[in-house]
Amino acid sequence: MIGEWLNRLRFLFFRRKPEALDDELQFHLDLSVERNIAAGMTADEARRQALIEFGGVERTREQCHGQRPGWWMGTVAQDVRYALRGFRRNPVFTIAVIATLAVGIGATAAVFSVVDRVLFRSLPYAHDDRLVSVGLVQSLEKQEFTLGGFFFEWRDNQKPFESMTFETGYGDCNLTDGNPVHLHCIHVAQNFLPTLGVSLAAGRNFTPEEDLPNGARVAMISDGLWLSRFNRDPGAVDKDIDLDGHATRIVGVLPKDFEMPRLQEVDILRPAQMNVAQQHTVNGGIGYPLWAFARVKSGLSLAEARAEMEPLFLHTQQWIPAEIRKEFHLRVRSIRDRQMQDAYRAAWVLLGAVFAVLLIACANVASLFSARGAARQRELAVRSALGASRGRLIRQSLTEAFLLAAAGAVAGCAMAGILLRIFMAIAPTGVPFLAAARLDLRIVLFAVVVSMACAALFGILPALEKPHAAALAARQAKSGAHARLRRVLVAAQIGLCVVLLSGASLLVRSFWNLENQDLGMQTRNVITVHVPLNWEHYPTGTVDFHLRAEAALRHLPGVTAVGMSDSLPPDGWHDAIRLSDLDVQGSPRAPASDAGYSVWRRVTPDYFRALQIPIVEGRNFTEEERGLDKHLAILSRGLAARLFPGGNAIGKLIERWEFNPYRKAGPVFTVVGVAGDVKNGGLGGEDQPEFYELRTSVQTGYWDSHHFFILESSLPASVIAPWIRSRVAQLDPTAPVEIDTMKQAVSRLADRPRFETALLGFFAFCGLLMAVIGLYGVIAFVAAQRTQEIGVRMALGATRMDILRLIAAEGLRMIALGGAVGLGVSLAAAQLLRSMLFNVGPHDPVTYAAVLGLLGVVALAATLIPARAAMKVEPVVALRYE
């Protein structure tokens, strides 16, 4: 056995001289001739018979050669050399294939790397598939939340969860040692991190004692704060930091990848120190708002967990006032679902687009290979006749396909890296986790394998077919049976292209609508200023500070109006009220089932001036009224039309109902004016009616914690910002100042649609480019194949127009077929886009007409160029063409 292997090894390195075999065969032939002469034939006849008996020499040579162990290794090198030579002879084919693969692989890998982080990433919690968000939903708040009065009842009586925990939402605190810094502080239950299954980078979790009311002041800090403040020094644990003027002990450091289940920014976690008994008395007897999370017991599905929670929910519903009880529903969903929201839809659309591009790329490679294969039929026939076996031909084709696919894969990886960088540069901050996206090796591998498979499949198809002896004799290669396959491939590419293009065009149109809509207010010269104050410094309230700051800002050069508000349009937090809780005096109340709501904003008279919101009826508030203890209101045009369908709203009285927990009399507002509608439900959202309450200096409330100055300024923000800072610092040197321009804020809102539109547009462009290359290639190939036929036709009297028609008709058929199928598919697929579109229907006829028009023109051009070339063929040249 070993001897046999040694023997093989010997032959692997010491080749036999090829002439030896020739000598041997010659000797064999000579002996046959001699034998025939001995049998009495003439010399010529003897030689002839011997040759006939002998048969083909080349085949024998190949077969003898094929017996050598390790023989195929030599042929690989030979195949590679041959393939490279072929590529050099045919650079257009080579470049087209490599470029197609590069775009296909690059785009797929880059987008999947992004989408993977959004759709399929694992959350930084242990066994994150069993973590759920539990809470109530209602018309004013579509994201589940809960209330102290409910939560503790649920926590103590629930069965489906291993544990339940909560956080108290967004919180501000200021780091007050040295430069004041505004931090995100969140209060959490003691079992918050254990329930999520998060282990700390350093230190320990809160103790149950620290979570009791009036417990010790302790905090856990984020990795970011640990780095910026302590340079990741493990000694930071047990140090004190000043939070809002109080020494607070750091007990732990959160891991680097920590994130809140609702993805709020977080710098500091503090124990909630919740007074459980109090939760049935505070906030109208329903307790403080909380956001609850739980870990489902193993073996229990989400639906089962929800079903088990339902009776508890129904029991606690008694705390909700009877009038609105029906509006509340229980929701239990995975944390992942809660985080993703509408990002799912966008991610799937992108994924679909990228697979369409990959498909187009594959179809393109396939049709390129197929065309090349058809052109090489004669070459294959010759090689076969010279003794190449079928296996050998297939191996040769595979070598070529793999070489090209490998080159395409390398180019594709480079492309993916570049694209990913571009995506991250243009992506808005609002797309979760994009900054952490890395090129996903699995998907690179996947794309490479797919394109290799498709190159291999279509590369060997022509070789699989038994080479016809006819192909040798034919005066020119026949386009053969693959012509139909190629046409189908090109039509499929055009179809996919229609889908991509129409999707992209819808998004572009939608984006244009979004950017160019009338917001109902000016954004150009508006600067917003937010000053998060340290409440402990203002035991008697912040009204005085705000008034002094307002006066100071009014004296800045270039500032023409300084308004104040508790919230800002067109998006972000704002107060709201159910329409059914607005009681127009002297007219029947709206039915309680009316689920509509109105935005509620508390503003000063200059709010309307600074934002240039027109008062269309009645009058604006006056400066004097700010000092009076009166409830005055301005309604948006939409709200006025809703509450007073018949007529004049001015002077009417509206009572705001309040619940504590049962209905009690609320303030009665006098309507003084009606203002123009302003975009207030986000850029793409539906406009809501809006109720403006005069923000007086007399009444105060919890809304004081939400406070923005709105400046109309003729100077740019960069000039005026330092002055604003210094004026505020004169009033309170510990207060951080956040300055933004309205224009930037609005533009940020459009970041996400801009990103989606840019990506889809890019894919549509890639797809169109590839499909057009494919179409051009096939038509040019067909025209070249039929050159001789064209010559014959012209010799028989066909005009040049007939020839043009003949060739162009071929292309038109593919365009028409692909276009029709693509149109059908995109009309169906556009439904997916519906939620991403703004002011344009998914079946917008203008868009589809434009897409088909564009595709038709480009595709026609790709057809006509080679068709015209065919038309100009000289009949005499064509007839001699070989």
Add this chain to the structure above:
Amino acid sequence: MPVQIDLLQGTLDLLILQTLAAGPMHGWGVAQRIQQMSKDVLQIGQGSLYPALHRLEYKGWIRADWGLSENNRKARFYRLTATGRKQLDTELKNWERLSAAIGLVLTPAVQS
């Protein structure tokens, strides 16, 4: 014209080994010898002969050396190696078992 008979897979190797067992021989000689011994039933064309010879050589069962033929020409002479002889024994045994087995199956048919 003799009837063309397809050789069983591997049978050609056995025939070549058996032929060479008689002594070194060149390719043409092997073909002629097989033809004679089989009374012209088995004609081995060069197309299958030489690949087989090469195969056996690569396996180390036979060796080839240049020598002079009976009419004083340079020719490659093949001879059995020690492993080749052992291989021949095994293959012969296998063949006997195979033909005996086939015989057993076919005997009733022949008798009837």
